[in-house]
Amino acid sequence: MSDDDLTILHLDQFLAHPPATVWRALTEPDLLAQWLMPGDFRLQVGHRYTMRAVPMPATGFSGTVLAEVLAYETGTMLKIGWRDAEPGGDASWTITWTLQPEGTGTRLFLLHEGFDPDNPLQQRARTIMGGGWRSAVLRDLEAILAPL
Numbered sequence: 001m002s003d004d005d006l007t008i009l010h011l012d013q014f015l016a017h018p019p020a021t022v023w024r025a026l027t028e029p030d031l032l033a034q035w036l037m038p039g040d041f042r043l044q045v046g047h048r049y050t051m052r053a054v055p056m057p058a059t060g061f062s063g064t065v066l067a068e069v070l071a072y073e074t075g076t077m078l079k080i081g082w083r084d085a086e087p088g089g090d091a092s093w094t095i096t097w098t099l100q101p102e103g104t105g106t107r108l109f110l111l112h113e114g115f116d117p118d119n120p121l122q123q124r125a126r127t128i129m130g131g132g133w134r135s136a137v138l139r140d141l142e143a144i145l146a147p148l
Contacts, residue, residue: 006115006117006123006126007113007114007115007116007117008111008112008113008114008115009110009111009112009115009126009129009130009133010109010110010111010112011108011109011110011112011133011134011138012107012108012109013107013108013109013110013138014102014105014106014107014108015105015106015107015108015141015142015145016104016105017105017106017145017148018101018104018105018106019075019076019099019100019101019106020075021106021145021148022099022106022108022145023074023075023076023099024148025141025144025145025148026078026097026099027041027043027072027078029041029042031144031148034140034144035137035140035141035143035144036051036137036140036141037051037052037053037065038051038052039051039052039065039067041067041069042069043069043072043078044069045069045070045071045072046068046069047068047069048066048067048068049067049068050064050065050066050067050085051064051065051067052064052065053065056125056128058124059121059122059124059125059128060084060086060091060121060122060125061084061091061125062084062085062086064084064085064086065082065083065084065085066082066083066084066085067080067081067082067083068080068081070094075099076098076099076100077096077097077098077099078096078097079094079095079096079097080094080095080096081093081094081095082094082095091114091115091116091122091125092114093112093113093114093115094111094112094113094114095110095111095112095113096109096110096111096113097109097110098110098111110133112129112133
């Protein structure tokens, strides 16, 4: 995470799995639901779908994410738009996953953009999500990748 830019979260993680395997975990709906959130994802630019998670009232998160596939480059990049489904929610984020081969594994980059530096709820969400991406989400992703 970039501590000096309050509008983004950045993650850089090595995964001991080839890019094709990591790509499957990012784009196959059944696998994605196991490590991120269940939803009706489809790898198609413009596809809108809903994901569900545990609500976090302290951050203004209703637990329902409205998402849209904004762009992708097969095997290397996936960009998703996220916003809270709750009316009046002002969070609108972009999540970009980038995969880069590294040895026999993959360097996975995450860029989570769009946090309002002047909104205390969004900054709390940024802090919580920064920890969550690094711990629970990556741990769950690693668990899904192991048997693939």
